[in-house]
Amino acid sequence: MTENLTIKNNDSRHELRSLVNSQLRLLLEQNNLQGAKSLLVPVQPVDIAEAIGDLPEAMQLMAFRLLNKTEAIDVYENLDSDIQQSLIAEFKRQEVLDIVDKMSPDDRVRLFDELPAELVSRILAQLSPEERRATNLLLGYGENTAGRIMTPEYISLPAHLTLGETLERLRTQATVSELIYYVYVTDESKRLKGVISLRDVVINEPHQTLEEVMQSDVVYATTEIDQEKVAKLIQRYDFLAIPVVDRESRLVGIVTVDDVIDILEQEATEDIYALGAVQSDGDNYFDTNLFVVARRRVSWLLVLLLTNTFTGSIIGAQEDILSEVTVLAAFIPLLIDSGGNVGTQSSTVVIRGLSTDELKDLGVGKVVLREAIAGTILGLGLGLITIVWAYLLPQSDKNITVAITVGLSLMAISVLASVAGSFLPFVFKFFKLDPALMSGPFITTAVDVLGVLIYFNIARSMLGF
């Protein structure tokens, strides 16, 4: 068994995980606890957490109790929050002390955020005073701030220590902290004076002092800034962790790169959902109640009803021309689809550009102008193709006037949609509204209403109505 478990890459790794998951279940069903225990020995904590998550609920606690104390903490931190919840509700007092008390404070706070308030206070009461203090400190900061997501487990030392002494200190202190990529240098009132990477501690001469080798130009975050900004700082400077200071510039915690990856993924998901017209609140969509799902999706659709009150009344007012040239109705979907599409293209690149650094110093004017030109090129090309296409379609009865009307409208709509699609995200950003969420409905409204208006006006003048 153990032989096989050393095959660890990519797809074979995936197969291996499935194998562990099914084996674990089999062994537990046979009540072979010793076998299950040895199966899990060489497996990574995150993979064990997945295997436990795949078990029927009745077996999860049993499987979890097979783990030794150190491993149990790592595995628990990696469980899905619903499984964390169901386990914690059944934990004995000793398990709370062995596991929840030993979790990183940031992971513990993330867990508490999901739990019912009375369970949180019961668990808090069972924690050691030190861990309770650490947890309450983090819980005191607003959601999604640096203070809430940081961990107070870091190494800080005074500037006068030599690197040799530093290594000695690390040997005794490091068990407290999982994360020693950096040693932070602080003064007696805990103010941040400098930083030195563990690498630099190791490679420099042992008799040098921290002061001599530290970097005093420290990039840091303050407790109240948004987690997304913290993530961007770590991303920009390629750090493994960033120190967090309070209002008095005292070091109070660090945010680590592994959390930042998760934050960036979560922010990208929120952007994608917003662009796809789905509201999100950071929960897993696929774990969410279907009525909640419907509610989160309905608001955008109601906006469409409003939009279509205008579009519909414009079309409704064309009874004279429509009853004679009914084929005009056949091209409405094309104009609506194309306008929506061109507008979405422009807004997508602008919205993504605003949330990454790609847009940089290009001003609103330049971006909108670029999009307007791109829209014109697109519109000219598409318009000409459409004239030929519409002329050849059976339903247009080779009516060249209708074909030209459709082509000209498409050109105008393409320019209009590009301008609206690139300009509106800036407007929403200026008013501190989320461009990803707001742009869609407004672009659709602008493009539908104006597009249909343009179309029927061109048709009227071309067809002499």
Added chain:
Amino acid sequence: MTENLTIKNNDSRHELRSLVNSQLRLLLEQNNLQGAKSLLVPVQPVDIAEAIGDLPEAMQLMAFRLLNKTEAIDVYENLDSDIQQSLIAEFKRQEVLDIVDKMSPDDRVRLFDELPAELVSRILAQLSPEERRATNLLLGYGENTAGRIMTPEYISLPAHLTLGETLERLRTQATVSELIYYVYVTDESKRLKGVISLRDVVINEPHQTLEEVMQSDVVYATTEIDQEKVAKLIQRYDFLAIPVVDRESRLVGIVTVDDVIDILEQEATEDIYALGAVQSDGDNYFDTNLFVVARRRVSWLLVLLLTNTFTGSIIGAQEDILSEVTVLAAFIPLLIDSGGNVGTQSSTVVIRGLSTDELKDLGVGKVVLREAIAGTILGLGLGLITIVWAYLLPQSDKNITVAITVGLSLMAISVLASVAGSFLPFVFKFFKLDPALMSGPFITTAVDVLGVLIYFNIARSMLGF
């Protein structure tokens, strides 16, 4: 000046950057090279790179030459690729040796990927034999593979060394490698045997051997796997770096977490662009030629023409009913917009779920069923609202039959769009096509064509045509 430069957080950091940028330009214009040089001393390399990028092109080389050798390498690695290119074209032979030869091989390869072939071979010829070999090795792997993005700068040591000896070795070897989060343990034929974090080297007893403390259960990537999979492995296991092995299981490089963050951002951008119907190739959209932009956006729009050939001919065939009940045309935009919107909502969550781990083990059946139910709830709600809304609109002349037709159609379209939107991404994934890119056009086609067909069929039977 230096006093002020220690304010380093968030927004004040941003102001500081602008200040450095404008000061640098001023000093260079006054030809005050000494002043410019001291201005940049306390600034982080990535910020210096940005400041140089903001200068007029004529000043960039001048500013770059103010930097000392070590700093110049860091700054150069952080420059935008167009500025890297224009600088490298002007580098003297000595500068190539001082900078390009000293870059990390992975950064160098990323640079070479952007340069014209003849410049690459000229520069390659000027590199030291060792660096040339390292570069050629990476260039030999396919684009976007682990082999192409890895760096061959890592620390590998034999298992019998004690931790004390390891620290000694690091002190002499570490200058070679910027990145020593982990020490990899290899045998005489370079096969990967284990891994130990620098933390564990430091905190354990110096007389212990690597073999005693190393983790032999190593998660690794192979050279030919896709960079996105490498990123997912680092993300899953919260690593700072992952070892890369060749077909003979020999350690050949590592991929580090800072590169992974950039890969994940790039992949998210590609997904967002694809969902927004814009093709991307990893370039910065806003630096791309407008005709290329138009070409990348046109393919989706041409698909719409094809779609609308069907939709248009369905509507074209309704001359009899449309010429009498022209108001039916007024509701086409609502049905098209709502169907598109519901379909996009479903496909967005499924596509994102497929590319993150959220969907997990939910099968196709369960997901589509969930979406179908959500679509039904949505459809019922929206349909009922729409009946009232359509009845009250002036253009419907209080025609309750038309209002009910629109409402019923919307219900049917909502279910249809949810099913198509959730099912099609799985189909494309099964056929190894990118769901983000392919789903949009097909969902629009299905929803438009079937939606219009449903609408006019309901209208015909309700209105007795």
